[in-house]
Amino acid sequence: MLIHSGPALRALRALPRSRSRSRHGHVHGHDGHGHVGKSFSLSPCHVHVSCRDDDGAAHPRPIRRRMLSWKCFALPGAFRHAAQQQQQTGRRIRIKRRSRRSQKTAAAAAAAALDTSLEPASSLLNLPILANASPVAVNGGLVVATLVLSYLWVKLFDLLASKEIFERNTSRKLVHITTGPLFLATWPLYAKGAGVAVASGSLADALLHPQVIVCLVPAFSIIRLALIGTGVLPSKNTLRAVSRSGDRTELLRGPLFYSVCLAVLAGVFWRESPTALVAMSVLCIGDGLADVVGRRLGKGNPLPFNRNKSYAGSIAMMLGAFLGSLAFAYVFVEACGIGIWTGAPGDGILDFAVKSLAICATSALVEALPINAIIDDNISVPVVAIFMSRLCFGR
Numbered sequence: 382m383l384i385h386s387g388p389a390l391r392a393l394r395a396l397p398r399s400r401s402r403s404r405h406g407h408v409h410g411h412d413g414h415g416h417v418g419k420s421f422s423l424s425p426c427h428v429h430v431s432c433r434d435d436d437g438a439a440h441p442r443p444i445r446r447r448m449l450s451w452k453c454f455a456l457p458g459a460f461r462h463a464a465q466q467q468q469q470t471g472r473r474i475r476i477k478r479r480s481r482r483s484q485k486t487a488a489a490a491a492a493a494a495l496d497t498s499l500e501p502a503s504s505l506l507n508l509p510i511l512a513n514a515s516p517v518a519v520n521g522g523l524v525v526a527t528l529v530l531s532y533l534w535v536k537l538f539d540l541l542a543s544k545e546i547f548e549r550n551t552s553r554k555l556v557h558i559t560t561g562p563l564f565l566a567t568w569p570l571y572a573k574g575a576g577v578a579v580a581s582g583s584l585a586d587a588l589l590h591p592q593v594i595v596c597l598v599p600a601f602s603i604i605r606l607a608l609i610g611t612g613v614l615p616s617k618n619t620l621r622a623v624s625r626s627g628d629r630t631e632l633l634r635g636p637l638f639y640s641v642c643l644a645v646l647a648g649v650f651w652r653e654s655p656t657a658l659v660a661m662s663v664l665c666i667g668d669g670l671a672d673v674v675g676r677r678l679g680k681g682n683p684l685p686f687n688r689n690k691s692y693a694g695s696i697a698m699m700l701g702a703f704l705g706s707l708a709f710a711y712v713f714v715e716a717c718g719i720g721i722w723t724g725a726p727g728d729g730i731l732d733f734a735v736k737s738l739a740i741c742a743t744s745a746l747v748e749a750l751p752i753n754a755i756i757d758d759n760i761s762v763p764v765v766a767i768f769m770s771r772l773c774f775g776r
């Protein structure tokens with residue numbers, strides 16, 4: 382398959398030399414039929430990628446050149462999905478024709494599809510020191526490191542508040558603003574090599590998939606919050622850092638819902654999905670900033686339909702979430718080689734920005750409604766953001 386430009390080219394370029402050998406290389410993967418390798422050669426204007434078995438024999442069901450003509454008629458999202466399915470199952474998948482696309486557009490969509498089958502450039506497996514490590518061990522180690530960091534992070538903010546460097550509420554909101562993005566920042570580090578053969582139907586493979594393994598981090602937080610919230614586990618640090626009043630049952634609401642949302646975003650959407658990035662940004666950065674900015678600058682500008690909230694808070698939420706989502710997406714695509722957008726017309730940074738702004742504005746509006754007594758904004762805000770993102774991005 383010839384790819385003229387786009388994320389796959391960048392992803393391949395970003396592979397360390399030991400893996401890509403700059404112009405020719407071999408990337409290992411696993412599909413529904415067993416272990417396969419991808420050979421590629423890189424030239425200034427195109428990448429040639431073919432599927433072969435590890436022993437060098439042509440893969441029985443290679444990606445066909447004919448796919449290039451399919452994608453001319455496919456929306457990039459539909460094509461990406463079909464290409465993945467075709468790659469995994471070997472079955473030819475037909476896509477309903479929706480709109481005419483150029484060959485180049487289609488090639489860029491194919492590039493994104495291929496991206497998802499390659500190890501992200503940012504995967505820890507690409508570190509020379511871990512080059513021979515098992516992907517499962519790398520992912521497991523990353524989960525443990527994230528849990529330790531998460532514990533220390535919350536403890537740090539408790540300490541900063543105890544030393545009166547931050548006021549208690551500000552410290553709690555800084556935990557709210559930072560923990561989700563820090564968790565998100567670990568996603569590109571996970572090795573894809575583990576458990577990618579979910580299509581083979583093996584439960585062990587499915588459980589080893591990085592998208593499942595990463596959920597252990599919020600799952601651990603959920604269990605911990607539930608134990609502290611019900612009084613089974615004493616933890617003064619966490620209680621002081623994430624509750625308003627020190628009442629332990631508070632942990633069973635906002636902080637617990639927040640952790641559940643992180644689990645849903647990772648487990649359902651994962652790193653190739655713009656929905657995960659935008660919803661994470663709205664829930665963590667946007668909702669957190671609304672409070673921090675609103676309390677300081679919102680006194681004289683209450684909202685007409687909710688006098689407890691302000692224009693300052695809602696505008697800060699919209700802009701903070703929007704800029705956060707742009708930053709996440711840009712880093713994921715440019716530094717990590719993850720295909721959030723394909724670069725094709727209708728699927729680039731500009732389209733992402735327009736859609737993200739619409740999603741952030743709607744979420745800020747919902748956050749401002751006087752419905753907090755009925756539904757916690759750690760539920761209403763991400764649910765609306767996810768719904769809007771699915772509507773706008775379709776994935």
Ligand SMILES: C/C(=C\COP(=O)(O)O)CCC[C@H](C)CCC[C@H](C)CCCC(C)C
Binds near residue numbers: 531557
């Ligand atoms: C204070 C929090 C929510 C309360 O919201 P609100 O009621 O004020 O609207 C956030 C609670 C965060 C939670 C205790 C920790 C979550 C950890 C996360 C799953 C993993 C983070 C890992 C990272 C590396 C720090």
Ligand SMILES: Nc1ccn([C@@H]2O[C@H](COP(=O)(O)OP(=O)(O)O)[C@@H](O)[C@H]2O)c(=O)n1
Binds near residue numbers: 749
């Ligand atoms: N859109 C918003 C949201 C919050 N805020 C300010 O932040 C405070 C706390 O907001 P909130 O009740 O939504 O707080 P949480 O439930 O998110 O902790 C409000 O009392 C306002 O002073 C604002 O001014 N504008």
